[in-house]
Amino acid sequence: MIIDRLIQRITELHNPTVVGLDPRLEMVPAHIREAAYAEHGHTPRAAAEAFYQFNVGLIDAVADIVPAVKPQVAMYEQYGAAGMDAYIRTIAYAKSKGLIIIGDIKRGDIASTAEAYSDGHIGRVDVGGEKSAVFGEDFITVNPYLGYDSVEPYLQNCKDYDAGLFILVKTSNKRSGDIQDLVLGEDGRTIYEKVGQYVSDWGADMIGGSGFSAVGAVVGATYPAQAEKLRTNMPHTFFLVPGYGAQGGKAEDLAVCFNKDGIGAIVNSSRGIIAAYKLAAYKDTFDEAHYAEAARQAALDMKADLRRCISC
Amino acid sequence: MIIDRLIQRITELHNPTVVGLDPRLEMVPAHIREAAYAEHGHTPRAAAEAFYQFNVGLIDAVADIVPAVKPQVAMYEQYGAAGMDAYIRTIAYAKSKGLIIIGDIKRGDIASTAEAYSDGHIGRVDVGGEKSAVFGEDFITVNPYLGYDSVEPYLQNCKDYDAGLFILVKTSNKRSGDIQDLVLGEDGRTIYEKVGQYVSDWGADMIGGSGFSAVGAVVGATYPAQAEKLRTNMPHTFFLVPGYGAQGGKAEDLAVCFNKDGIGAIVNSSRGIIAAYKLAAYKDTFDEAHYAEAARQAALDMKADLRRCISC
Numbered sequence: 001m002i003i004d005r006l007i008q009r010i011t012e013l014h015n016p017t018v019v020g021l022d023p024r025l026e027m028v029p030a031h032i033r034e035a036a037y038a039e040h041g042h043t044p045r046a047a048a049e050a051f052y053q054f055n056v057g058l059i060d061a062v063a064d065i066v067p068a069v070k071p072q073v074a075m076y077e078q079y080g081a082a083g084m085d086a087y088i089r090t091i092a093y094a095k096s097k098g099l100i101i102i103g104d105i106k107r108g109d110i111a112s113t114a115e116a117y118s119d120g121h122i123g124r125v126d127v128g129g130e131k132s133a134v135f136g137e138d139f140i141t142v143n144p145y146l147g148y149d150s151v152e153p154y155l156q157n158c159k160d161y162d163a164g165l166f167i168l169v170k171t172s173n174k175r176s177g178d179i180q181d182l183v184l185g186e187d188g189r190t191i192y193e194k195v196g197q198y199v200s201d202w203g204a205d206m207i208g209g210s211g212f213s214a215v216g217a218v219v220g221a222t223y224p225a226q227a228e229k230l231r232t233n234m235p236h237t238f239f240l241v242p243g244y245g246a247q248g249g250k251a252e253d254l255a256v257c258f259n260k261d262g263i264g265a266i267v268n269s270s271r272g273i274i275a276a277y278k279l280a281a282y283k284d285t286f287d288e289a290h291y292a293e294a295a296r297q298a299a300l301d302m303k304a305d306l307r308r309c310i311s312c
Numbered sequence: 313m314i315i316d317r318l319i320q321r322i323t324e325l326h327n328p329t330v331v332g333l334d335p336r337l338e339m340v341p342a343h344i345r346e347a348a349y350a351e352h353g354h355t356p357r358a359a360a361e362a363f364y365q366f367n368v369g370l371i372d373a374v375a376d377i378v379p380a381v382k383p384q385v386a387m388y389e390q391y392g393a394a395g396m397d398a399y400i401r402t403i404a405y406a407k408s409k410g411l412i413i414i415g416d417i418k419r420g421d422i423a424s425t426a427e428a429y430s431d432g433h434i435g436r437v438d439v440g441g442e443k444s445a446v447f448g449e450d451f452i453t454v455n456p457y458l459g460y461d462s463v464e465p466y467l468q469n470c471k472d473y474d475a476g477l478f479i480l481v482k483t484s485n486k487r488s489g490d491i492q493d494l495v496l497g498e499d500g501r502t503i504y505e506k507v508g509q510y511v512s513d514w515g516a517d518m519i520g521g522s523g524f525s526a527v528g529a530v531v532g533a534t535y536p537a538q539a540e541k542l543r544t545n546m547p548h549t550f551f552l553v554p555g556y557g558a559q560g561g562k563a564e565d566l567a568v569c570f571n572k573d574g575i576g577a578i579v580n581s582s583r584g585i586i587a588a589y590k591l592a593a594y595k596d597t598f599d600e601a602h603y604a605e606a607a608r609q610a611a612l613d614m615k616a617d618l619r620r621c622i623s624c
């Protein structure tokens with residue numbers, strides 16, 4: 001199962017890190033941007049092409065030290081069809097380098113619509129009898145606000161095509177509590193705890209040899225007390241943990257997301273790795289022509305930082 | 313403001329209907345499908361092209377009798393970049409025929425990511441100083457699970473570019489209650505009522521001459537008692553109402569979504585209009601070559617059905 005392969009790769013590399021491929025034009029070195037503008041003008045297509053070239057450099061630089069990458073589809077989608085093409089090519093390139101792909105798409109819709117998202121992203125679409133894998137992510141993120149029937153089509157495709165999910169439970173952003181921290185009358189639990197329970201139940205029949213389910217949860221590094229509670233309540237649920245680094249989450253805070261064997265979560269860093277060459281810690285050593293080397297160094301430093309607190 | 317224009321158009325046409333452009337290949341008449349397969353093979357691109365041609369016929373058939381169309385992005389996105397291209401071309405064509413566009417995208421993500429979705433869909437993307445409107449929807453649907461800061465970038469673009477939102481409050485699907493109907497300890501309200509309150513507050517400074525805010529709510533026709541409560545609590549919030557027809561919502565049930573002047577909501581029908589030629593009520597009169605005429609008749613019948621109960 002894909003969750004077992006993810007955990008195996010984390011263990012082999014001693015590195016529970018996923019690199020977030022969330023490019024923005026201001027992060028892309030000038031030589032890549034200018035080449036794209038020269039070919040396509042100042043168009044959405046140029047931005048998309050610049051992102052793809054930027055990503056190829058990043059993927060080559062980190063593929064042997066991290067288990068997975070997490071492209072954020074919004075960054076590509078904003079540039080329309082050309083952007084989606086760059087997103088899909090990024091996934092294909094990363095897969096060709098042995099990386100596991102977590103598509104950060106956060107989709108959520110009624111069942112008949114969820115089926116379309118699910119078939120496109122982790123399943124197959126059928127056109128006149130020919131089946132195609134269109135996006136080809138290994139995992140995708142999903143929003144639970146519409147309830148079980150909105151998630152069920154993804155669960156089915158996870159079984160049919162050996163894919164996995166990370167369902168939003170407690171997100172890393174400042175105002176995540178507006179809904180997620182509301183307290184229920186029935187038992188004094190919060191919404192995020194209730195959703196955690198749902199996620200755990202929905203994934204109960206998809207637990208792999210590792211002891212973890214193919215149905216995981218998104219749990220922000222910025223809320224360690226909440227993460228600790230969820231880790232206890234959801235022993236078979238793997239966590240995707242955003243919020244490390246730029247958003248303020250520290251390695252010390254993250255230890256609660258892991259079990260005593262140092263397993264249980266994968267921690268995302270985006271800007272802190274892919275735009276490392278712009279950060280104070282790296283910019284004197286790496287110029288923008290060496291953005292990929294800077295990213296590799298930042299990924300190694302992140303691994304070392306996590307391993308101070310987590311023994312995987 | 314866009315909300316005022318939508319209401320004006322509903323009033324001019326005496327028709328609070330939006331046609332959901334949610335195509336599936338099995339709905340597309342064989343002559344359109346076969347032409348696309350002949351040109352592109354049995355590929356995702358062929359499916360996308362078939363959808364676009366199907367939509368052109370539908371749009372031509374209904375543009376003078378309905379105020380708006382609501383393309384569901386999932387149906388297109390499942391076919392990758394070619395699908396997104398068909399989605400964008402559908403929007404452009406519908407706009408050229410005077411229709412208002414509600415993009416059913418249900419996006420929801422942390423602020424920095426929401427900004428990318430918002431710029432692409434309802435704002436502008438900036439590439440080397442050139443600004444482009446990529447998707448060009450007038451309204452989009454948004455998921456509130458991540459809280460205020462995940463919605464704020466859309467609110468800003470609504471102001472800057474005269475766009476609008478419909479935020480999910482109480483959705484039409486069977487299991488929408490899994491989260492939305494949970495009861496809060498603080499005051500015995502449900503989550504959907506609390507979210508309704510948020511939506512009302514978030515849109516309070518964007519109320520147009522019509523008395524309604526550019527920030528609307530998605531409220532399912534399948535839950536009339538809940539819709540009635542929300543209509544009372546949210547007098548300045550316009551509702552996008554899915555669930556009429558195929559999902560089981562009836563015109564009688566919908567009246568509660570409107571105020572005493574017959575204003576307050578727009579009701580979606582997808583399959584019941586775009587695939588009318590396959591339904592028992594129309595298939596003897598219209599063959600698949602006349603799918604667009606069947607859709608026009610179904611839209612007229614829906615208008616008549618709604619006007620039995622709503623006097624707009």
